[in-house]
Amino acid sequence: MSEKKITTALVVVSHSETLASGVVELASQMAADVRFLPAAGRDDGGIGTSYEKIEQAVTAARAAELEVVVLTDLGSATMTVESVLEFYEDEPVFFADAPLVEGAVAAAVAAQQGKPARQVWQEAVAAGQLWGSAEDGAGEDCAGDGDGEPAGAGAEARGSAGDGAAAGDSAGDGTAKATVTVGEPDGLHARPAALLAQLVNNSGEEVLVNGIEANSVMSLMAAGIHHGDEVTVEVSGPHAEETLAQITDKLTNGFAPS
Numbered sequence: 001m002s003e004k005k006i007t008t009a010l011v012v013v014s015h016s017e018t019l020a021s022g023v024v025e026l027a028s029q030m031a032a033d034v035r036f037l038p039a040a041g042r043d044d045g046g047i048g049t050s051y052e053k054i055e056q057a058v059t060a061a062r063a064a065e066l067e068v069v070v071l072t073d074l075g076s077a078t079m080t081v082e083s084v085l086e087f088y089e090d091e092p093v094f095f096a097d098a099p100l101v102e103g104a105v106a107a108a109v110a111a112q113q114g115k116p117a118r119q120v121w122q123e124a125v126a127a128g129q130l131w132g133s134a135e136d137g138a139g140e141d142c143a144g145d146g147d148g149e150p151a152g153a154g155a156e157a158r159g160s161a162g163d164g165a166a167a168g169d170s171a172g173d174g175t176a177k178a179t180v181t182v183g184e185p186d187g188l189h190a191r192p193a194a195l196l197a198q199l200v201n202n203s204g205e206e207v208l209v210n211g212i213e214a215n216s217v218m219s220l221m222a223a224g225i226h227h228g229d230e231v232t233v234e235v236s237g238p239h240a241e242e243t244l245a246q247i248t249d250k251l252t253n254g255f256a257p258s
Helices: 017-028 051-063 075-088 100-112 117-136 191-203 217-222 240-253
Strands: 008-014 036-040 067-072 093-095 175-181 206-209 230-236
Touching: 008 017, 008 051, 008 075, 008 100, 008 117, 017 036, 017 100, 036 051, 051 067, 051 075, 067 075, 067 100, 067 117, 075 093, 093 117, 100 117, 100 191, 100 217, 117 217, 175 240, 191 206, 191 217, 191 240, 230 240
Parallel strands: 008 036, 008 067, 067 093
Antiparallel strands: 175 230, 206 230
């Protein structure tokens, strides 16, 4: 499995330099190779947003031949971003109308996986829908940049583990299945979920963990899988057995710290 080339940068727009730095610090823990460009605060250093800072960040990313996804914290920042992006209508620059933290994490993981900006944008928007659904019982539609539909947030099934599947079971038709106990101390939260999603994406196989699409970091995190939980892993594809072995090893023994 080879690492995919990263083609998308993230511009983090916030009223506060401290807030933007914190978001970048958090998201970069799960996407160490992604380029983040914070555009925060007014030009005089005060709280607010700056058209010039946002424009400079987007321009810097495009100059580096990177596609761009922009995320914001509050409504007035959104209006400023929309003004800037009027000059990038024919370029791969997308504004993600999504919660800043959840959207940035989802976008960063997708960018780390080598996805193009449109798919990174979709993942960010879907993250807002997913967490809205988890908290409210019904997700609200989130607008993107008006061009295209947000991708689905991934399977939202919350199937329980231990449903009779035997560890190491294989159907012999390009599928493999196992039930394992999670040994990762942090469970599937934040960095472990991101690393698992990246492993799955690099494998090219279709992987479900308790019925949840395992290439979606936000779906994995929303599932609330903790240390000691029993989970069922199902893999479909030409290298199902190999991929299943790698995933069960990581789930059982944990992801090595960076």
